[in-house]
Each structure stands twice: as structure tokens, then as C-alpha cells.
Amino acid sequence: MYQSKKVIMVAALFTVWSQFSFAEDTTINRLLASQCAQCHGTYGMAVGEMDGLNDESYKDLVEDLNDMRGEDSLENIMDHQAMGYTQEQIERIARFYDSLKVTDLQESEDEEEQEEDK
């Protein structure tokens, strides 16, 4: 029992430490991602026919942007836009939009809250 408590504490300390030392400033991701908003809407909520980004997963967004950058011939406007960012910046942008994704769990929590409010 004592032993397992100690293991948990060490693990917890390690988690805190690793978060501290590797924590990125997420407001920088937010600033980078805000530069997509002119076309894709504030916080990725686009209006009209433009694609929104607020339901994009990290994986899909990184893949899409890298595909655009990797085109042999840059055809459309996004192929060119994607060229303006480094790999790390693309990942930061993707992490930001991924963090906005409304999960099924949250959606059902919201629905429950709305029910309670009624």
C-alpha cells in the first residue's frame, strides 16, 4: 500500500514537472490560428460556403496542410497559404483547432445543461 502511494506520488510529480518544462504557451497557438480566421471564421466558425476549422482534428489538419505544401504545382490559394508556415507552426495551429472540437461527451453535457435550465 505504502509502496503504491509512493509510486503514485512520484508519477504525479513527474507529470507536473514534465508539464511545467514542456508546456507551450497556448496563446501563441491562438494567435497563429487567428490568422486563419479572415477566411475560416473567428475561432474556425466560418460563414457561408467557406470550410470551418472548429471541428477539425489535429491529425486531419496537419495532414491537409502538409499535403497542400507538398503539391508539385501550387494550384489553389490554400496551397500558397500553407507555404507560409513552418511544420511547428502548422502543428500549433492544428492543436488550437483540435482543442475547440466539441466532443460528443461535451455535446451531451450541454444538452443536459440545457434540459436542466428549462
Next chain:
Amino acid sequence: MTINRRKFIKNLGIASLGVASSPSSIFANTHSSKHVVVIGGGFGGATAAKYLRLWSNGDIKVTLIDPLQQHTSCVMSNLVLNERQKLKNLRLYYETLKQKYGVEHLKDKVLDIDSYAQKIDLKHGESISYDKLIISTGIGFKKVSGHDFRKVPHAWIAGSQTNILKNQLAEMEAGDTFVMSIPKSPYRCPPGPYERACVVADMLKRRGGGNVIVLDANEGIQAEKHTFSKAFNGIYSNIIDYHTNVKINEVDSNAREVYTSDGTFEADVLNIIPNQKANRLLKTASLTDGDWAPVDPISYESTIFSNVHIIGDAQATNQPKSAHMANSQAKVCADAIVRSLYNLSIYSFERLENITTNSACYSPITYNEASWLTANFAYDGVSSMKLKHIGEAKEWSRENYKEMYAWANNLFFDSFY
């Protein structure tokens, strides 16, 4: 889709900067002592006001000063000329900024700024003070002798000017001559004048032909060179007569004649777009060095006065003077101001490495086809923004024309709604 409120707080506001704020304070009345005044409610100013409220979770009080209830967008205004767009659809009202984000709009004109006392003088109201000031008042003109804007419109600030030019163009008939000038760089919207030449050439072509004489103060096409050379020398080769390195000496506004270094040109409709500089307020407030206002692009703070930030067309960096870019700069500026008001560094390596801006522009080339231009900039780590990538459409197309509306709508929403 609506966004979960708790998640919104967690991810987006100052909560993530480590600043305490109670959820109930979001966008409700502000009790904070921090006050940012934004002068000019165009693309730069409206975006800055909105994002300051968003990123401070409504903690910073933001007052937006503009003499009108709404801004009229220059973006898409060339399409008012050929009646593909109505001017009323380009009016972007400040009401949503107030209702949705709690931005206070003060309907007034700023006459002067006392950057030492951190106070501004208004035309009608009493002077007000600020902790931080953002100025996004756009351009002013270097008027040439004889140029009466009411008779010879520039239509380079949208609104009544656009209507004057539209009405004059409506009266043009087959065989008539339209003469326009292109200002010396840098000027507002680098592709804009070439786009206008195409729009008018297309109108004349549909009416049976005519002449479009383009008098460019520069040594060549300033943006989308591939596209506009192709249009001028291709579909409009019988209509557009393009002159370079032309200096406008004088305008006879009644006779619609212009005297230039290339000779005298008579027009049925004359459209002189004068050379440009920062809007007059910047000079009055001693914030200019030459024609434009110098700033540090990591915050857009003036290099002349502290706590004064200048964004959009009026500032002096090498980035294009566009609405998309003004919006982009507004976000870098808002981020810097939120950080400094909460005593967080704007100089962290992580931040400096990730300061980016971008611009995009769609240009109508014919009645239903458009091209586009895009550019990305990144901070060079020393003092300026470096062009990282630039691209233009290979061809103009109907698809681009459709995309142009989707792009403009999102730009309008991200800036004003």
C-alpha cells in the same frame, strides 16, 4: 454551431494567460481599470476592438471611436461600379461589436492626441484618456492642383465617392474614354487600380467598345503581374492603353482633363487616384516619419511614442496595405496589448518566432471571373516583417469569382461581427 461556454473560457480568453476572471464577467459591463481606445472603425480598428475583448475575456474596456455608425468597405467596392454589388451590402455596422463583444462605440472624430498625457481630443465630446491607444484611421491623399473630388472622384475610400464614380460610369457609351491614374507605391490595395481598369474595360466591352487609359505612376504593374499583363494584353488589348512612370501635374476637374508628364489626356470619365500618405491625424499627432507612421511589428507600437499603436494602411512597414492585412496586424497588436496590460512579456522567444501576418485579395477581371493574390509574412527576429511566400492565381475563373464572395463575407464577419 455554437461553442460550449466553458470550453470557450478555457481555451480562448485570458484564463489561458493565467489571469483570473469570473465567467460571469465575460462581455458583460467591464469593471476593469484597463482602458484601450481604438481610433477608426475600419478593418484594422474593428478587428482590434473585437479581439481585445475576446482575448481579455471582456476584462479590458474598449472604446471604438469613429464618426459614423458603420464602416463602408472598400473591399468589393469596385463591383459597385458595374452594379454587381450594392453599396448598402458593404456597410458594416458597429452594433454587433457592442452587443456581442461589449465594445463601446463613440460616434465622434478625433482631432488630436496628447501622447504624453495619454489623452485624445474629440470634435464634439470632451477629451478622454487611455492606457493604450490603437490608431487605424487609414489613408490620406496628396492632392494635385485642380483636383475637385466631387467632380473627379478617386473612389479610393468607399461611400459617396464610389457612388459618384458609379453614376458617371453609368452614362458612358460605346466609344467613350475612361482615364484613370494609379498612385505611386506604397498605396492602399496594390492590385485594386488594375482590377478597376479591368472592371471598366469589361463594362465598355459589353457596351460595344471604348478606351481605358491607365496612367501608372510606377514603372510597372505592382501586383498580380501575370494576371493583369495577360488581361491588358489579351482580352482587353483593344481597350486598355497602359502607360508607366506617369506623373500627374494638374487636373482640370470641370473639363475632365489631366495634365501629365506623358501629355494631356481628355476623358469622358476621369478617375484620379492621388498618391497617398497616412491619414492626417497621424501627422497632427507627430506620429509620422515621412508619409507613414513607423512601428515595431511585434506589437505595432509606435517607435515615436509609447502606448500608441498604429495598424492598417497608416503604418509604415513593408506589408501590403489591405483589409485582410489590417485585420491580421490587429490580432498581433491585440495580443501584445493584452499581454502587456497583464504584465506578460511580449518578447518571449516562443512568441517572436511565431509572429505571422497574411494577406489575400480576390480581383474581378471580367463580369463573372476573378483572380487572387496571397502573401505571407513572418517576423525576421530583428525589426521587420519578411515576405515568406507570395502566390497568385494561374488563371482567372468563375470558381474564383464565387470564392471571392465567400472570402469577403468571412473577412467582414471576422472583423465586424
